[in-house]
Amino acid sequence: MAAAYGIHVGNSSACLASFNNGTAAVIANDAGDRVTPAILALNGTEWEIGLPAKAGQPNSKSSIKNNKRLINCDWNEDDLTCVEGTSSCSIINDERLVKYEFTTSETTVYATPDDIATKIYAKLFTNASHSMRTEGDLKLVLAAPLHWPESSRQRLAKCAELSGFDVVQVISEPAAALLAYNIEESSEDVNVLVYRLGGSTCDASIVKVSGGFMTVEKNIFRSDLGGHCLTRDLADFIAQEFRQKWKLDPKESRRAMAKLQNHADNCKHVLSTLNSAHVFIESLLDGVDWSQNVSRARFENIISSKISSYIEPAQKVLEGFEGKIHKIVLCGGSMKIPKLQSAIANLLPEAELLSGINPDEVIAVGCAREAGLLLDLPEFALKDVNTDVEFLGKDIYLKYLDQTVHLFKEGTPIYAQNSCSVEVAKDSKDISFTLHEDPETDHFASETFNIEELCKPFTVKATIQHSKIMLQVE
Template sequence: MLRNPTGTICRIKSVVGASEEDLKLLAEQSVCKMVCEGGRVRFEVSSGENGRQMHYSEDVLRYLFDKMFEIASSRGDSNDSFPVVVTVPPTFTEEQRKIIRIIATKVGFKVLRIVNEPTAAVLAYHLGSRPSTTPCRYVVYRMGGSTTDVTLIKVLGGAYSLESHVTRSDLGGKLITKELAEHCATEFQRQMRVDMRESRRGMAKLMNAAETAKHVLSTLETAQCFAESVYEGLDLSVNVSRARFESLLGPIISRCIEPLQEILTKASLTPNDIHKVVLCGGSCRVQKVRRAVAAYLSQADILDSKSPDEVIALGAAAQAALLCGRNSQQDVLVRCSAPCLSKGIYIKPSKNGTLTLAIPSGTAVPT
């Protein structure tokens, strides 16, 4: 992104099968030029000596699956059929899931099942493996770079029902990185008596350095944020303690709790009704984010022993192994991953009649 922003395509998953309105918003946010025409999305990529190249979104997605197939082939037998379980966001429609299945199949994968990402995160911890006649409710809290997703899953009798889902597209790890970068830019201005914010390239370098420092502060008490030649040949070097870093995050952390509050309100539940919380997404490495979620859902067990970057993939791999009969130790098989209505359906009997709730939100959609 730093060396060739106009030649880097990001957030391709959000583009697949997206509505025209969503595509317009994504086009505004994309650094790489993105054009919507005839229901298809085309990226105009700067490729140095070759000038500009055109790539449709489905081609970009195929390149990604091609690379994953190449990795799988290098680690498996040439005769393997490479059966896989593919994960997708819970908001994906049947049409979007169909697109993913077709592309994955074309490159050589045998798609056993398509599972919602939150369900895969739950499977990674083998939740629901014991028979129970009472429902258990789990929250999957996923904070990535650009978005935060909170999902409420009910498990009963081997059926995984997605009861409610909340997405915040304006809340993610990039906000944390920007806050740290802003602090470092202020320190640089105090030290050098110049404002590096005037340099777009300098700020891009600083954002990259702040991202690295953020990762370090997830495990160590101090980190150095260093970037070369950020303004007229001057280097930036700022030492940041974890305590100082966390003090910058107050407003962001309070926003991290809002989707939790919203999802419980929609389901008419309290924090005490949640049994376990699965943390996933790279931004959940930030200690203050973990503590905030744990404090709000104080009666729930916080599951964070697995890498938050890998937990969804681990759940998908475990399910694929079970479907292939390669894992005798795990007995969790998703027989039903049921999408649920995000909003209730009301009926108005007559023109002057009152609205009557017919199907409440959270009702599983029959398949």
């Protein structure tokens, strides 16, 4: 029996969710955490993934972070610089064919970005397998950044398939965020601001939801904004406190600053839910330990100068947009910070801020829900990572007897359905339906049904297919 899963692997973290009994739920890893750091390290001859790799990062010479940036076929020098700056392994760039060199005292291993992604998915596959009660296929929906080309989405899907998953679809991150909150089921047209702030990137999108379908109206992507900036500011603050007390500067030691960055990142996440966090760093510099309490108020004061730069993408995507924003969806681990949440909410005080799901889990939950919906549609081919959709070029009208029904609006996508109730005399035997692109012009298709056996009134259902519109009576 097949099971439905959704995964979102970002630059700094990964999340796995499943869909059962109509509900999507996040699956914890073997350490009990709902989110797994997307960090990989080689320890001797053994690969460490997630929290062990993150914990050993300050001392490791063979760790990799932000690997997702190089999975994109259109990566640039900024992406390569980011990966080099946050990883401790050597990176070989041979005419855009990137390889990582992991060196330990026991071995030297070479790996591509695809190899690293596959290992992360394999870790999540193990977690997913342990969550299954019976054996069966693990159907998976993935999310990819909106700006990624088709080749990058295919590449991402291949990595997940090599780990054991059966990938049925790759959807965009904004679409997954809306699916997590069931926004596509809205009976009215809705405009949604989707704001994602991850570990090292940020993007803002305006998505229009109409008739169950989503259209991205505007999108802004920034590769220079992310939670790493806030972590760095907090690490600099702790380093300054340490220097004032001990007259030793951690910034002069790369190892000390790596330790500080790691603890500052943990502290940042704690302060997203608690009012204070304790930082204890053993042997920070020259054998001196450091212990300090950091309050949320102090942290918010440290990052206050950065708030304007973080809301700038949202402000820019809203410029020139004439419609009203009805809802705001926040995603990305850095959006757990209350100060940033309120800053985005204050941009649109009349919009509803959706915050019922942890921001770093939203996209995975949306993917899992999409996987569950797809498994309920066995008549359609699921093996399709393409996100392009065909739409009607004209309005379609249905005529019968002396009635005219506006069946589909221009721009309606394929597989959309519409139905209407038809009232006829109880002794009627046959009825003819005709389809028109204009109610005043000749029909382009017609069909006659025998309705003698049907209850009156009956229903006619129309379904848009690739080359025709199928009519059924019931």
